[in-house]
Amino acid sequence: MTTFVQSINQLEEAFLVGFWGTRGSVPTPGRVTEKYGGNTSCVHIEVDNTILIFDAGTGIRNFGIELKRRDLLNKPDTSLHIFLSHTHWDHIQGLPFFEPAYMPDVNIVIYGAAKRGKFLEKILRGQMDQNYFPVEMSAFSSNLQIREITGNSVSVGSLKIGVQELIHPGGSLAYKVNHKGKTCIYATDNELNILYTYEEKNGSPHPQKAAIMDFFRNADLLIADGQYTSEEYKEGWGHTSLNILTKFAYSVGVKKMAVFHHDPLHTDAILDKFASEYSVKYNSMTPPMEIFWAREGMIIGV
Amino acid sequence: MDYLPIMNKSINYTQPLSREQILRPQEKAKNSTFLLFTYPEAGKNKYELNEESVVIGRSEGNIIIPSNTISRSHAKVLFSNGEYYIEDMNSTNGIYVNSMKVKRCVLRDGDTFQVGEADFVFVEEHNTLI
Numbered sequence: 001m002t003t004f005v006q007s008i009n010q011l012e013e014a015f016l017v018g019f020w021g022t023r024g025s026v027p028t029p030g031r032v033t034e035k036y037g038g039n040t041s042c043v044h045i046e047v048d049n050t051i052l053i054f055d056a057g058t059g060i061r062n063f064g065i066e067l068k069r070r071d072l073l074n075k076p077d078t079s080l081h082i083f084l085s086h087t088h089w090d091h092i093q094g095l096p097f098f099e100p101a102y103m104p105d106v107n108i109v110i111y112g113a114a115k116r117g118k119f120l121e122k123i124l125r126g127q128m129d130q131n132y133f134p135v136e137m138s139a140f141s142s143n144l145q146i147r148e149i150t151g152n153s154v155s156v157g158s159l160k161i162g163v164q165e166l167i168h169p170g171g172s173l174a175y176k177v178n179h180k181g182k183t184c185i186y187a188t189d190n191e192l193n194i195l196y197t198y199e200e201k202n203g204s205p206h207p208q209k210a211a212i213m214d215f216f217r218n219a220d221l222l223i224a225d226g227q228y229t230s231e232e233y234k235e236g237w238g239h240t241s242l243n244i245l246t247k248f249a250y251s252v253g254v255k256k257m258a259v260f261h262h263d264p265l266h267t268d269a270i271l272d273k274f275a276s277e278y279s280v281k282y283n284s285m286t287p288p289m290e291i292f293w294a295r296e297g298m299i300i301g302v
Numbered sequence: 303m304d305y306l307p308i309m310n311k312s313i314n315y316t317q318p319l320s321r322e323q324i325l326r327p328q329e330k331a332k333n334s335t336f337l338l339f340t341y342p343e344a345g346k347n348k349y350e351l352n353e354e355s356v357v358i359g360r361s362e363g364n365i366i367i368p369s370n371t372i373s374r375s376h377a378k379v380l381f382s383n384g385e386y387y388i389e390d391m392n393s394t395n396g397i398y399v400n401s402m403k404v405k406r407c408v409l410r411d412g413d414t415f416q417v418g419e420a421d422f423v424f425v426e427e428h429n430t431l432i
Binding site: 016034035065069292295296297298299300301 | 382383385387399402403404405406407408410413
């Protein structure tokens with residue numbers, strides 16, 4: 001009988017995206033969130049044998065288990081590349097529970113924004129200070145490197161990952177992966193509403209508008225922050241409302257969009273309702289844009 | 303009323319209670335997980351899931367659906383870490399969960415998925431004895 005491990009390893013899709021944590025702000029377990037999931041941000045992209053991980057929210061714990069299950073961590077040259085959008089709790093809190101970090105033969109590179117006066121390594125070590133967590137980061141026995149991103153791209157093997165600053169208190173980075181003519185963008189914690197309100201108030205485009213539009217343009221898959229409805233939107237909290245997200249994504253020619261970073265108050269029933277409303281609307285447009293609500297435990301091809 | 307053994311059966315209180323005796327009704331409840339599926343010319347069908355892998359295919363597997371829209375071994379329902387998943391076995395036409403094409407997806411009660419022209423519903427029944 002074919003086992004689960006053999007089976008998933010046989011997936012031949014060249015460009016896979018897996019969702020391991022889709023919730024925003026705080027883990028939200030329970031019966032009313034079990035369909036879309038309660039773990040915080042973590043997505044993986046798999047291109048041939050390269051594994052990229054986006055954010056280390058609580059969802060990364062299950063992805064660590066998945067990597068062990070697939071027996072991908074025993075090879076001496078195993079490398080995992082973790083790209084942090086930023087260092088707010090819901091994007092780093094799973095790191096101390098990521099089993100591969102404690103495995104000596106595993107190489108891990110963590111990438112994140114260069115912070116003004118606060119080094120990324122110091123921030124990550126800080127959350128494992130014994131005031132917050134019983135095991136310090138020095139217990140990580142993997143070969144761990146922490147790299148601060150200063151340019152607009154990062155190379156991992158033959159892959160070039162584009163980087164774009166988003167609009168979020170304290171900053172947040174979006175990442176773009178190109179492979180064989182297909183593009184996937186991970187862009188969470190981003191307040192696109194400000195692009196529009198800024199222009200209304202100032203009569204000129206927001207300084208980041210053109211760069212963000214160019215970065216998102218014609219994406220085959222955009223994974224994007226859609227935490228709020230227009231009624232729930234809170235200016236300055238760093239997240240986008242669905243009406244603005246869908247309008248913006250459509251305007252730059254996104255082909256498929258995974259709405260991500262679900263609000264902790266949004267139950268499965270509420271997200272189902274959003275998915276139904278928006279997918280019908282944008283699927284019927286010319287050209288259509290496919291929209292779905294990212295769901296923990298789902299793996300798709302780009 | 304056998305879910306309340308302490309109330310209804312003679313128990314020797316000098317002996318420790320067995321697990322069976324102390325289980326609460328919810329803990330004794332037997333859950334039932336199954337697939338309901340339909341495809342042309344075959345009407346409605348039901349397949350019980352027992353925490354084992356189930357292959358769906360045109361000519362190979364546990365659920366055989368003789369249709370040209372279905373690959374020889376098309377999709378697999380897997381049980382892993384306490385969860386059921388549906389997974390594409392590199393089929394020609396792929397699989398769709400709630401109308402979305404996926405390579406793999408965890409299944410929750412009420413999820414629908416399509417394998418070729420066959421429509422499936424994943425059902426988890428929590429049968430309490432109350």
